Amino acid sequence: MTPPDKIEPLDLWYLEKFSENWGLSLRIKGGIHSAFSGLQRIDILETEEFGRLLLLDSAIMLTEKDEFTYHEMLVHVPLFTHPSPQRVLVIGGGDGGTLREVTRHPQVKEVTHVEIDEEVIRVSKEFFPQLSPGFYDPRVNLKVTDGIRFLKECSPKSYDIILVDSTDPKGPAEGLFTPQFYKDCHNALKEGGILTVQAGSPYFQQDLMARVHKAFRKLFPIARVYLSGVITYGGMWAFALGSKKYDPLQGPSRASKGLPLKYYTPHIHKGAFILPKYIEELLGL
Amino acid sequence: MTPPDKIEPLDLWYLEKFSENWGLSLRIKGGIHSAFSGLQRIDILETEEFGRLLLLDSAIMLTEKDEFTYHEMLVHVPLFTHPSPQRVLVIGGGDGGTLREVTRHPQVKEVTHVEIDEEVIRVSKEFFPQLSPGFYDPRVNLKVTDGIRFLKECSPKSYDIILVDSTDPKGPAEGLFTPQFYKDCHNALKEGGILTVQAGSPYFQQDLMARVHKAFRKLFPIARVYLSGVITYGGMWAFALGSKKYDPLQGPSRASKGLPLKYYTPHIHKGAFILPKYIEELLGL
Numbered sequence: 095m096t097p098p099d100k101i102e103p104l105d106l107w108y109l110e111k112f113s114e115n116w117g118l119s120l121r122i123k124g125g126i127h128s129a130f131s132g133l134q135r136i137d138i139l140e141t142e143e144f145g146r147l148l149l150l151d152s153a154i155m156l157t158e159k160d161e162f163t164y165h166e167m168l169v170h171v172p173l174f175t176h177p178s179p180q181r182v183l184v185i186g187g188g189d190g191g192t193l194r195e196v197t198r199h200p201q202v203k204e205v206t207h208v209e210i211d212e213e214v215i216r217v218s219k220e221f222f223p224q225l226s227p228g229f230y231d232p233r234v235n236l237k238v239t240d241g242i243r244f245l246k247e248c249s250p251k252s253y254d255i256i257l258v259d260s261t262d263p264k265g266p267a268e269g270l271f272t273p274q275f276y277k278d279c280h281n282a283l284k285e286g287g288i289l290t291v292q293a294g295s296p297y298f299q300q301d302l303m304a305r306v307h308k309a310f311r312k313l314f315p316i317a318r319v320y321l322s323g324v325i326t327y328g329g330m331w332a333f334a335l336g337s338k339k340y341d342p343l344q345g346p347s348r349a350s351k352g353l354p355l356k357y358y359t360p361h362i363h364k365g366a367f368i369l370p371k372y373i374e375e376l377l378g379l
Numbered sequence: 380m381t382p383p384d385k386i387e388p389l390d391l392w393y394l395e396k397f398s399e400n401w402g403l404s405l406r407i408k409g410g411i412h413s414a415f416s417g418l419q420r421i422d423i424l425e426t427e428e429f430g431r432l433l434l435l436d437s438a439i440m441l442t443e444k445d446e447f448t449y450h451e452m453l454v455h456v457p458l459f460t461h462p463s464p465q466r467v468l469v470i471g472g473g474d475g476g477t478l479r480e481v482t483r484h485p486q487v488k489e490v491t492h493v494e495i496d497e498e499v500i501r502v503s504k505e506f507f508p509q510l511s512p513g514f515y516d517p518r519v520n521l522k523v524t525d526g527i528r529f530l531k532e533c534s535p536k537s538y539d540i541i542l543v544d545s546t547d548p549k550g551p552a553e554g555l556f557t558p559q560f561y562k563d564c565h566n567a568l569k570e571g572g573i574l575t576v577q578a579g580s581p582y583f584q585q586d587l588m589a590r591v592h593k594a595f596r597k598l599f600p601i602a603r604v605y606l607s608g609v610i611t612y613g614g615m616w617a618f619a620l621g622s623k624k625y626d627p628l629q630g631p632s633r634a635s636k637g638l639p640l641k642y643y644t645p646h647i648h649k650g651a652f653i654l655p656k657y658i659e660e661l662l663g664l
Contacts, residue, residue, distance in 0.1 A: 115406040115427035119394055142400035163655070297610050321608075323655060325582050329614005357655045368650025370448070370608060370642045 110154045112298040112328050131213035133266050138221050150261050160325045161191050162356045167322035168333060169195035170358040172255050172290040174346035179254045185241035187259030188214030193228025198353050205234045210266050212238045242269040245278035252282050258291035273309045280313045286339040293334040296373050303332045307377050310336040319377055320366035395439045397583040397613050416498035418551050423506050433474060435546050445610045446476050447641045452607035453618055454480035455643040457540050457575040459631035464539045470526035472544030473499030478513025483638050490519045495551055497523045527554040530563035537567050543576035558594045565598045571624040578619040581658050588617045592662050595621040604662055605651035
């Protein structure tokens with residue numbers, strides 16, 4: 095057989111399974127980085143459609159193309175609900191996207207970033223520089239430790255905002271989805287404090303979403319679920335918000351016009367809480 | 380080699396490509412029906428996660444599990460916007476889901492159903508009986524013909540509502556996405572009439588969505604785009620609505636409480652029009 099002049103690249107696909115029976119398929123240009131941090135497996139792939147892709151324990155964390163749809167909505171809904179978000183705690187989010195959005199708020203004076211796996215921060219700085227500006231912001235203090243332990247030992251009424259930007263509830267993040275952890279978050283919040291967590295998929299993690307909301311309703315006078323359209327998470331993602339005083343449905347407390355945002359608007363701030371009937375029913379609303 | 384006691388079924392996956400570079404993968408139990416109607420290929424598969432799946436020309440039309448998220452939103456947003464939707468024209472929608480939702484409205488006196496491919500109706504009646512009740516409703520008149528020609532020959536000011544439930548703009552449906560077709564629809568609408576069409580994916584058919592909206596803006600004093608979360612269409616789908624008089628943002632004109640709906644609510648009626656900033660920008664809003 096005569097060898098061809100040029101060897102064509104293989105047609106490689108990554109399949110992200112949302113359950114055993116369905117998932118998202120992404121065409122891959124190639125692998126960029128793979129390692130085991132000691133806590134979890136970290137992979138970075140180059141996709142044809144979505145730019146670079148970060149996987150933790152073989153689950154999609156983000157792609158360059160659509161990460162803003164997740165990070166903007168996790169951060170700006172609570173931060174614009176609170177009239178004066180000065181002290182912010184971020185649990186997880188080692189990729190830096192959440193910190194980047196938090197540090198866009200000039201009202202924020204101090205951000206404590208608790209990440210269990212420093213290696214995620216290192217590879218993100220190297221391979222996702224556009225997510226990294228928050229790491230270099232002087233208001234941000236990094237604590238490489240377990241978020242569960244950090245909250246247990248935290249002084250009461252320390253934070254205006256707590257954001258939990260975790261992986262799925264298995265492996266390192268499992269304890270971040272328990273009523274006890276949410277109770278510790280509640281204790282660590284000031285009087286007008288707000289807790290917001292990623293609460294899974296309203297399409298394929300409905301039990302998880304409902305369970306988180308139920309726990310929030312027991313702790314907070316204002317407990318709500320809102321959605322963002324995140325393409326590479328199956329098209330839609332849920333966030334649970336618990337607030338001691340300020341209701342997000344009252345709308346943003348100040349203008350977002352100066353910020354370079356691509357998803358969040360004052361209309362989406364309220365609109366994201368309007369849920370399809372079957373999701374309302376899953377949440378017992 | 381000793382043969383096993385039992386032959387395990389193959390691990391079969393169907394990949395719906397949204398572009399050359401990504402798509403949705405569904406595990407398949409097996410094929411139920413495959414045929415070529417003369418106009419298009421029709422396939423019905425049994426999936427593990429979503430029940431039965433209908434493909435036209437190898438593109439997902441619907442699954443049993445999530446078709447309500449598309450059909451309810453295509454139909455009820457315009458029908459609840461109009462205070463008295465008596466005469467309704469449905470173009471396409473041979474599976475019956477749109478007719479099923481239209482005929483839930485007691486105000487509707489007459490539905491003209493124009494479907495180019497009678498074979499889609501036949502297989503849907505046989506394999507998707509839960510979508511079929513509208514076919515047997517005495518208010519529904521079926522015309523097996525080309526929707527483009529039907530609209531061209533239609534008397535002016537004939538309908539309160541026109542719904543275009545088409546496939547992608549290639550093959551039989553190509554002419555259903557042209558400014559001329561929308562103009563013919565506009566002419567066929569009564570003074571308070573409303574045209575609503577499926578306008579593609581805000582994730583992977585952004586040019587199409589923007590093009591349809593642009594055409595609607597030229598024809599109608601009120602032209603808007605709204606979204607529904609349709610899992611098997613990539614998570615989110617767009618609809619374009621053009622209205623001669625009634626603005627959907629004024630809210631529904633009457634209560635939907637009596638109808639057995641799973642997606643549409645009076646809140647979603649307005650909330651579906653609240654778009655992420657990048658989609659607003661794609662539409663020139």
